[in-house]
Amino acid sequence: MFHRPAIPTVELPWLSASGNAGFAALGASFATPTSPTPLPAPHWVGCNDAFRAQLGLPNELWQQQEVLELLTGNREPANHATYASVYSGHQFGHWAGQLGDGRALNLGAIQSPIGLHELQLKGAGPTPYSRRGDGRAVLRSSIREFLASEAMHGLGISTTRALCVTGSPAHVHREEVETAAVVTRIAPSFVRFGHFEHFAANGQIDELRTLADHVVAEHVPKLQAMQGAQRYVALLHEVTQRTAALMADWQAVGFCHGVMNTDNMSILGLTLDYGPFQFMDGFDANHICNHSDHQGRYAYARQPQIAYWNLFCLGQALMPLIDEQGPALAALESYKQAFPEAMDQRMRDKLGLQGAHEGDRTLVEDLLQALQQDHVDYTVFWRRLSIAVRESAHSSHAFEPVRDLFLHREVFDAWCTRYLDRLGAIDRQATGDAMLRTNPKYILRNHLGELAIRQAKAGNFAMVQDLLHVLHSPFDEHPTYETWAGLAPEWASSIEISCSS
Template sequence: MPLRFDNQFADKFPELGHAQSIQPDGKGRLRWVNDALWKALSGGDSAPGALVDWVSGNKDWPGTKPIAQKYAGHQFGHFNPYLGDGRGLLVGQVQAPDALYDLHVKGAGPTPYSRGGDGRAVLRSSIRELLASEAFYALGIPTTRALALVSTEGQIQRETVEPGAMLVRVARTHIRFGHFEHCLYRNLEDSAKRLWQYSIESIWPGAANKSVSEQFRHVVEATAEMIAKWQAYGFVHGVMNTDNMSLAGETFDYGPYAFFDEYKPNHIFNHTDHAGRYGFMQQPGVGLWNLKRLAHALGGFTDDQSVNDVLEGYEPVLRETFLNVMKQRLGLTDVSNNDTCWSLISGWLMLLETYQLDYNLSYRALSAILEGNWQSLSGNLGEIAQRINENGQSWLNDYTEAIANKPDTETMKRVNPLVILRTHHAQYVIEQAEQGSDEALNEYISALMTPFEEKHKNTRWVVPPESGQPPAELSCSS
C-alpha cells in the first residue's frame, strides 16, 4: 500500500510554521533510495517511480501537507530567536505499522526563516547526512534516518559552486528543544503546552497521563543515552545547539561531525568552534546544559523543583549507558565489579590516546589478541594489534586477571565495527558522486549498514587515513 499520511503537526500547530510547497530546482535524479525503510513505513511496498518527482517538487506529493517549522535556539551558548526551517520542510507524517514518523525534505527552497539564504542543500552535505544516519542506525545509536537522495540541476554557491540535492529524512519527530524556546520567547504558553503534550503522546504514549516532570524524565534519559553512545563510539557532533536537539533523543542535523580515526579526544573538528564548546569531552556537559534550557522553557506549566530533580538523573543514566556499552566493546560483560571496569576503561582510553591508536579498529584488534590469532592479521589491523601487544602489556595483564582469562570475544565482534564512517572515505564518495557516479556511494552505504561483518576486512572501507595525518577540520557549510 502507499504511505498513509496523517499530518498532525501541520493540522494542530499552524501558528508554529509556514505552509508552503517544495520549490523545484530543475529536474531531479534519484541517486539512492532506502527501499527497506520505505517498505517498513508503507507496510511492504517498494518506493514508487514517482518518488524522484515528488521529492524534487516537480509533482505534488499525494497526501502531504508541507510546512516550514518555526523555532528558536541557543547557538554556541547565545540565544537566537530568529531560527526555523530555512531550507527544509516537514512534508508530512506517515502512519507506519509501528508508529507515526515525520518525513522532512532538506533543500526544498527558501522559507520565511531562511534569513537571506537560498534554501538549498548541496550534494556534499546531503551525502554526509545520509552516510551518518545509516551508519548510526547500524551501530544502534538513536538517529534520524535517510529515505532518499535526489540530486538537482541547481548549482549552489557556497565557498565554491556545488551541485544541489534534496534529502528525505525520517524521524520520530522534528520537534526540537528550540520549539519550546520559541514559544517562551513569544509568550505562546498555550501552544507550548499543547505541543508538549502532543510530543509526549506521539513519542512516549505510555507517559501521556503522567506529570510534566515525569514526562520530562523521558527526554532527559533519552538524551543521556544518546550522548553516552556517541562517547562510546568516538563520535563528535560538532554543533550541539539547542535547535539541533531532538525531543526524541535521536541524533539530529548532521553537520561538521566526525568519528575519531586516531583517538585524540581534545581535537576540535568544527573549525568555527574556536572555544571548543562542542568538543568531544564537552558533549556530556553540553547535553545537560541544553536540557536545562528546555526545562526553563517549560517553566510556565511545570514545577521548577520537580524538573530540577529530574535533571539530577541525567548523569547517572549517561554513566550507566556508557559503562554498559564499553563493557560490551571490551568484553567485560561478565565482570560484576564496576570499579574494576571503570579502571580498565580508563586505562584502555589512555593507551589509545598515548600511542595514537585508531579508536574503533583497536577494539577489533583487541579481540584478535585475546583469541591468540593477532599475528595472522595483516594491514592496519595487524599493525594496531602489534602496537597494543607491545605497549599495553600492563593493561592486558590487569584485563586478563579481571576476566579470569575468559574473554567474551563474540560479544565484542557483534558491537565493534570493522567499518566506521570516516571523513576521507566520505570525501571520496562525495567526489565520485559529484562526477555522476553512485558506485562508491552504494558500496560504502552497504558496508556501513553491515559494519561488523568480516567480509569487509580486506576492503578499502576499513582502511584509516595514513598515520600522523592531521584530523580533518570541518565546516557547517551545507
C-alpha cells in the same frame, strides 16, 4: 509575506493517508504552509531500498518519476500542504532567538509498519525561516547526511533516518560553486528542544502545553495518565534519560556531532542534523570536528556536558508548565547518574567484561589515556582487541596485532596484563564473538565519505550505494570491502568540515 509558488501536485496513496497527522495537526502556530522551490533535471543519487521496505513503500518507488519529482521538491502532495516549523534556540552557548526550518520542508506523515513517521526534505528551497539563506543543500553535505543517518542506525544508535538523496545540476554558492541536492529524512518526530524554547521565550504558554501534550500522546504514551505539572516533570525526566543514553552511545563509538546547539537536540533522543560530524580516526579526547567551532565548545570530550547544559535550557523552557523548581531540577539531575552508568556499561560491553567490578572505570580511563598518548585509531583498536580476545583461546600471540598499534608498547603491555586479569577465567571464544558484535568493523570515516562524494560529483553514485550497504551491517566482515576497515590514509587529516552545507 512569503508567497507560495504554484507547482504541480501529485497524489500518492502512501502519502495521502496520514499527511495531516502528526506535527502538522497542531495547527498554524506550529506548521507554516510553505511550498518547495523546484530544481531542474532531478536525478537519483542514493536510494535506501532496505528502509523503503521497512516503511512499506512500493517496490517500484525508485522507478516512479512523480516520486523523484516529489522528493526533489518539484511537486507537492495533492491532499495536504507542505510546511516549515518555527523554533528558537541557543547556538554555541548564546541565545539566538527565532530560528526555524530554514531549508527543511515537511511533507507530512506516513503510516508505516514501523509506526507513524514524518517526512522532511532538506534542501528544497527557502522557507519563511531561511533568514536570507537560499534554503538549499549541496551534494557534498547531502551525501554525508544520507550515509551518516544510516551508519548510525546500523550501529544501533538512535537517529533520524534517510530514505534517499536526489541531485540537480543547479548551482549553489557556498565557499565555492557546488550543485544542489535534497535529502529525504524521516523520523517519528523532528521536534527539537528549540521548539519548546521558542514558545516559552515568546510567552505562548498554551502552545507550549499543546506541544508537550502532543509529544507525550504521540511518543511517550506511558505518561498520558499523569496530570498537570507531574506530566511535564516526567517528560523532562524521560528526555533526560534518553539524552544520557544517546551521549553514551556517541562517546562509545567515537562519534563527534560538531554542532550541539539546542535547536539540534531531539526531544526523542535521536541523533539529529548531520552537519560537521565525524567518527574519530586516531583517538583524541579534545578532537574538534567542526572547523567553525573556534573555541572547541563541541569537542568530543565535552559532548556529555553540553548535552546536560542543553537539557537545562529545555527545563527552563518547561518551567511555565511545572512551576516548582525542585521537581524539575530532580529530573535534570538524574543525568548525573544515568550518563555515567550508561557509559560504564557501554565500555564494559566493548571490553567483554562481565558484571561491574570496582576498578573497571579506572581500567577504561587508563586505556583511553594510552590511546590518546599515541593517537591510536579508535575503531581499529576495538576491533583488533575483540579478535585478540577470541583468538587468545588458542594462541599466545593473539594480542600482537593490538600491541602493534601503540608506540609506547610498554604502556599497552602493562594495561593488557590488568585487562586479562580482569577478564578472568571466561570463555574467550564466546567473549570475543560478543565483542565483535559490539565493536564495529566499519564506520563512516571522513575519507570514505569524501571518496564517495568525489565520484558522485563526476556522476558515479556506485560508492554511495556500496557504502550504504556496508554501513547497514557494520559488524559483519564484508570481505569485498576490507580496505574500508583499514587505517585512515594520511590525507584524511586534511579534510575540513564546517557548518557550511
